[in-house]
Amino acid sequence: MTAQGVPLRRRVLVVIVSVTALAVALFLVPLAVAVSLLFHDQTVAALQRDAAWVAAAVPDEPRTPLRLPTGLPGDLAIGGYDVAGARLFGDGPAHSRLAVSSTDGRVHDAVEGGFLAVSAPVPSDEGTAMVIRVATPNSQVEERVHEAWLLLGGLALTVIALAAGAAVRQSARLAAPLERLTTAAQALGGGDFSVRASPSGLRETDQAGQALESTARRLGAVLSRERAFSADVSHQLRTGLTGLLLGLESALSRPGADLAQAVRAALSRGERLQEVIDDLVRLSRDSRVPTEHLDVSALMEEVRQEWHGPLAEHGRRLTITVEPELPPVTAQPAAVRQILRVLIDNAVRHGRGEVAVTVSDVGPGLAIEVGDHGTGVAEGVDPFVRSSGDSHGIGLALARSLAEAEGGRLVLSRAGPPLFSLLLPGHDT
Template structure:
């Protein structure tokens, strides 16, 4: 790309120089011809004025030094004889034509000279002819020197065009190469790669778009990694319930095996629903939130709680205290309550109480057990053993729905989920 831009720039400079140089060269040649004619005419007129009195009086003319300037000037009689000055002994065509008094000035090229002749007139009679001549070589030297100067300027212009093309090509191509390198690093998985700014709006816009893409991909990947780690912990709850049910069936061989199988199928259904919920919640774009079916949700909580607490000989109480409706994702609330139930079953004691109540402008769901006082400990901090991952995921899901999850009472341990209540419908 660099070579192509440089070649095109130099070629454009060559074409532009040629288009200007050809007519300019012709104009230079015409200019020097006109300038030579003016010099010859000035020299001839000066001598004609100096010798006109002598010619009119019939005296031999005298061409004084300095009258001829740079040209060779001679004075001829009307019959073509050289009377004074420099020139051929016999007049040429230009002098004879001027002697006929048909024209005022005659200019011709004779041999290797440019010749100009003017008549000297006294009344209607031609008393002599003044001839001024310059060699053609002098005219050619002036034209050639000017052309050489023009060629030098054209060469310098093309050289400057080449240098400017290299400079601007470097400025233009280097940002593109850096963009390509940044895109390569991004393709290799380095989402911290950022493209430098070049000061060219179009290229900088591409760089900003690439940086935004890298940032979004990095955030998405980081979010998916964190969510995968937390979701794997969340899947432990239904698996634990299923394992406890199977172990309880093995310890009581006299019990009805069909009941254990039905309980295992129910636990597998809850596990499948948990996977579906996690996949749905892991998507960046979610479906519009509908009104939460609190009755169905609490029934699922009851089934999951009995599966977790029943083998431990612990009870579950679910209380409704005039809870308001809420527009939140049922999958998110179901997973939050599942984490709280698993936390109560694993780290708590005694009866677990789930209370759905009205908290003013929010739906509050309390999950409490009879475990020891939590004191000043932060249950949402992740311990080296891995405890706290589920609670952190539950808090993130609640905040994503516009709600909150907090430890409302350390003793007895009570976690409260606050969800924004739906606005009441306006008057018809």
């Protein structure tokens, strides 16, 4: 047996033909034996009838020549024997053991000298006077049996041939859908997530095809999200690294620049970039449903410490408002932290005036809103659409994908002045 195993078509064909052949054999062997016994018994019954007819017509002291009844078959060998088995007249062997056995007054049959013979006693007042022996060639009986066997054998071959034809058709019907599933699975393994399995009419096979299609769609969606996530993460990291490098280059190019301050600023940006990397790596590895309770107060304090200084350098304020008694929310803090970084960074780069972060109760969940006093988003422009020439959309696309991964939504509540809302579903405690 090879590692590939036996093909299904061959397996089904062999099983069906084998079972059919076994059933035919179990049926035909007893039938063939019964046919042989039937022909033998029919011939013996006919010979017994003829022997009784002849015995009734023979006188106790037969005359020569003996006048036999008319109407007897021409191929019969008819002879008369004494009680010792010696032939008195007619055809047959000179001595017959079968004739001796009929001295008991009963009819007997046996194959004797290549003939199927029957002996019938001729009764008299003193007992059995003689025995009449009637025989026919046994080859004729065997020939009839063989003809019947050939007919049964032809019937058996016909049945097996029909079963083989049905097996070929059924095996093709069973194997073809599986072969198509194999081809689809190979295409899926090669990266084709558009595979579709055509219906076969077999419930189990169709269920497997539907499962394969569903898996292909999920894998395609996951791969698309992973690719988009990787591209967005790469943009976020490049943006932070570019800012760090530009700060150092500016300090080096300015005469009399405070290099110590530049190094401290670079270290601060490096630490922030390290936090971004840690958060993104953690999010990329953790695909489970989040179970951690989101500490909104602690998260807002992190936002205050991280963004108060950069906004103050540009003469802008950061105000954070948290409503009391917020509903409990389950989300990964790293994901929410990255979403807020994108929104606030977007407000710092593209907005003006005060940046306001508001956390409010919205029924079953909560909303975290980030707004500023900039001109906002132009009419007809989707800020979440990625564009190679617009870093604004790339960062927001990452934030939206992180929000959706947490079961929430990130929407543009107001185009101008811009107001972005992160909606997170509540969690019953």
